[in-house]
Amino acid sequence: xxxxxxxxxxxxxxxxxxxxxxxxxxxxxxxxxxxxxxxxxxxxxxxxxxxxxxxxxxxxxxxxxxxxxxxxxxxxxxxxxxxxxxxxxxxxxxxxxxxxxxxxxxxxxxxxxxxxxxxxxxxxxxxxxxxxxxxxxxxxxxxxxxxxxxxxxxxxxxxxxxxxxxxxxxxxxxxxxxxxxxxxxxxxxxxxxxxxxxxxxxxxxxxxxxxxxxxxxxxxxxxxxxxxxxxxxxxxxxxxxxxxxxxxxxxxxxxxxxxxxxxxxxxxxxxxxxxxxxxxxxxxxxxxxxxxxxxxxxxxxxxxxxxxxxxxxxxxxxxxxxxxxxxxxxxxxxxxxxxxxxxxxxxxxxxxxxxxxxxxxxxxxxxxxxxxx
Amino acid sequence: xxxxxxxxxxxxxxxxxxxxxxxxxxxxxxxxxxxxxxxxxxxxxxxxxxxxxxxxxxxxxxxxxxxxxxxxxxxxxxxxxxxxxxxxxxxxx
Ligand code: SF4
Numbered sequence: 001x002x003x004x005x006x007x008x009x010x011x012x013x014x015x016x017x018x019x020x021x022x023x024x025x026x027x028x029x030x031x032x033x034x035x036x037x038x039x040x041x042x043x044x045x046x047x048x049x050x051x052x053x054x055x056x057x058x059x060x061x062x063x064x065x066x067x068x069x070x071x072x073x074x075x076x077x078x079x080x081x082x083x084x085x086x087x088x089x090x091x092x093x094x095x096x097x098x099x100x101x102x103x104x105x106x107x108x109x110x111x112x113x114x115x116x117x118x119x120x121x122x123x124x125x126x127x128x129x130x131x132x133x134x135x136x137x138x139x140x141x142x143x144x145x146x147x148x149x150x151x152x153x154x155x156x157x158x159x160x161x162x163x164x165x166x167x168x169x170x171x172x173x174x175x176x177x178x179x180x181x182x183x184x185x186x187x188x189x190x191x192x193x194x195x196x197x198x199x200x201x202x203x204x205x206x207x208x209x210x211x212x213x214x215x216x217x218x219x220x221x222x223x224x225x226x227x228x229x230x231x232x233x234x235x236x237x238x239x240x241x242x243x244x245x246x247x248x249x250x251x252x253x254x255x256x257x258x259x260x261x262x263x264x265x266x267x268x269x270x271x272x273x274x275x276x277x278x279x280x281x282x283x284x285x286x287x288x289x290x291x292x293x294x295x296x297x298x299x300x301x302x303x304x305x306x307x308x309x310x311x312x313x314x315x316x317x318x319x320x321x322x323x324x325x326x327x328x329x330x331x332x333x334x335x336x337x338x339x340x341x342x343x344x345x346x347x348x349x350x351x352x353x354x355x356x357x358x359x360x361x362x363x364x365x366x367x368x369x370x371x372x373x
Numbered sequence: 374x375x376x377x378x379x380x381x382x383x384x385x386x387x388x389x390x391x392x393x394x395x396x397x398x399x400x401x402x403x404x405x406x407x408x409x410x411x412x413x414x415x416x417x418x419x420x421x422x423x424x425x426x427x428x429x430x431x432x433x434x435x436x437x438x439x440x441x442x443x444x445x446x447x448x449x450x451x452x453x454x455x456x457x458x459x460x461x462x463x464x465x466x
Contacts, residue, residue, distance in 0.1 A: 043376050050449075096428070097459060123459040124429025126405060149377075153430040156407050160390065201377060204425075204433055227376060228446050257425065257433055266408045266432070 007051055007229050016233040017056045023240040024060040034062045036192055036329050037239055040182060041199035042069030042357025043227050049362040051229040057236070064193055064329030065352075065359035066185065067285060070146045070176060071098045072351040072358040075281045077313040078174055079104030085141055085172060085308060086117040092135060094128040095143040097121045102354050105315050125157035125171075132161070132169035141304045145174045149201040151293070152266035155273040158295070158302050172304040173295050176280060178202045179210045180291040186218050190330050195239040197225040197232065200254040205270075207262025211250045219248050226254035273299055281314060283351035284323030321350040326359055333363040334370050377427040378447060378456045379440035382406070385416045393419060395426060398444060400457050406431045 007013055027035065039045060045065045048054060054063055067073055079102050086093035086109060093109070100110040100121065113119040118138075122128050125142050132140035144154040154171055161169045178199060185191060198211055203224045214222050221242035225235035235253045242248060252258055273295060280292030295303040304310065317323065321343070322336040333339050333352065343349035345361050352358035356365065363369075380397035391407045393416070409424060409431045410416055423440040424431035435443070447453045 050451075121459070124404075126403075126429045149432075150428055152408055152432070153405075153428045156405060156430065201427070201432070228443070256439060257435065259433075263408050263432065265411065269407070 004051055008056065010230075012230055013056070013233060016230070016237050020061075020233070020237050020240060021058045023237070023244050024058045027240070027243055028060040031060070033192070034060050035194050035240075035243070036062050036064050037195050037197060037236060038064040038066045038185070038193040038329065039197040039225070039232070040066035040068040040178070041197075041202070042072065042355065043201070044197060044199070044225060044232060045069070045359060045362055046357050047227055047229055047232055049366050053229060053232055056233070061236070061240075062329070065327075065362065067181060067282070067327045068147065068178070068199055069352075069355055069357040070150075071102055071355040073176070073282045073284060074099070074102050074145065074174065074351075074354075075283045076103065076105045076315040076317075077281065077311075079108065080106060080315070081310045081312060082109055082143055082172065083107055083112045083117070085304060085310070086112050086119050088139070088308070090139050092118045092120060092131055092138050092140045093143065094120050094122045094131060094140060096123075096145070098355060099143060099145060103348060105313075125154050126160075129157050129161055129166060129169055132166050133164075136168055138168065139307075140169050141308075142169070142171050143174065144171050145176075147176055147178050147199070147202050148205045148270070149199075151175050151270050151274065152205060152263070155269040158273050158299060159269060161302055162299070167301065170302050170304040170307050171295065172310070173274070173293065175274065176282075176292045177276070177290065178206070179213075181282075181285075181288055182214065184285065184288040184291065185328055186214070186220070188328055190325070191328050193220070193329055195220050195243070196222040197235050197239070198222050198250075200224060200226045200231075200258060203252075203254065203258045203262070205263050205266045208250050208252055208258070208260045215248045215250055221248050222250050224250070224252045224254050224258055226257065272296075283317060284321065284327060286324070317351075318349050323350040323352050323360075326352055333360040334368065336360070340364060340369055376447065376452055376456075377425045377432065378453065379423055379435055379443050380404075380426050380431075381437075381440070382419050382422050382424060382431070384420060388416050391416060393431070395424065395431065397426060397460065398453060398457060400460055402429075402460050404429050404431050408432050409434055 352360035
């Protein structure tokens, strides 16, 4: 892995690692347990493992890999709904490739496709709209998922469909929101996380303000973080510096992409099309209040949930799954009793094994199969 | 899906629909530019700009050097090929 060595040898990475070590050594005095920092976003998890960033950190800090992988947290009931929609003969069901392999209680979308359902992978919701224009005799459903990063794209696509009057296009909306989810993690009694690296591209849309309550009400420092390995090291250092200097604030390491107020046009489109759901069901975390959005009444004609019957069954995660505890940093992936046995990337039982951005898959794929002494 | 990829706007294909042609690592496709146009940046002025593209939408402007560096890193992370093949497939899938 040439690039990993190059990264670690680089002057900047070395200097940051040294600084981090110095601060942790100071902070460690009088602490009974390591400092825990949560990276919320699956993109960050991916970079951390790809570049072996955890191995560059001293023992006094631990990274907790949060729930921010939209594919991972999709509950089985929702996948079942997708499969049921896709199996309708008039439907062309379109989705991002990432969602194809997520297991439902009966089958995944990939299996549904193999069994004859018309499931198509698209790169963009715009491609789904184009399919609807080209096949006026079919119903084209786009499976919208992801956090605020992808919400503007589906909102703008729906607005375009309405402008053109593409009546055979609809959205199956499963978008989820970042802030209520972080709040749920913070409110859970066994939570021990001391500080946060906040997702860069979500912040590019929503800006800095929505994170203020975390530093104000929960007193946890937070740094909005980019996706490159140096971004992550630098942000870890910034959080530690806040501890060291007794500060607790929202800082923005990713200023080159994240404007403090977010993206006005994107937020406008989101607010026009979507409203908050009472609650949304998460794989591994259960139901979280206000953690998802649905389409407003005005867009009922483009809402697959209203156009077709969608059952939204609640299917409990298998009992042996401990995804919730991993996500909160209470246990490490290898502490889960079925890690690497019944639950592995080929046959994922829990959410965090589904995509390479999930913590358990990342541990498994990178050979961290057990605690090393 | 969440990482995005930098590309350069080469032409505006529809002012009305706010669509533009973007070249990403040699692959060209149409993307929507609604999120990066405002009074200070009308569509016509966007040609030549580097942008971060997420699922077919330009989400923010970036400078050229930054764009090249990000492409390098995405290449190392093994993300570029996946993104490009998805892009090429487009609606034809
Ligand atoms: S090993 Fe599987 S079930 Fe256990 S926490 Fe990880 S993803 Fe969840």
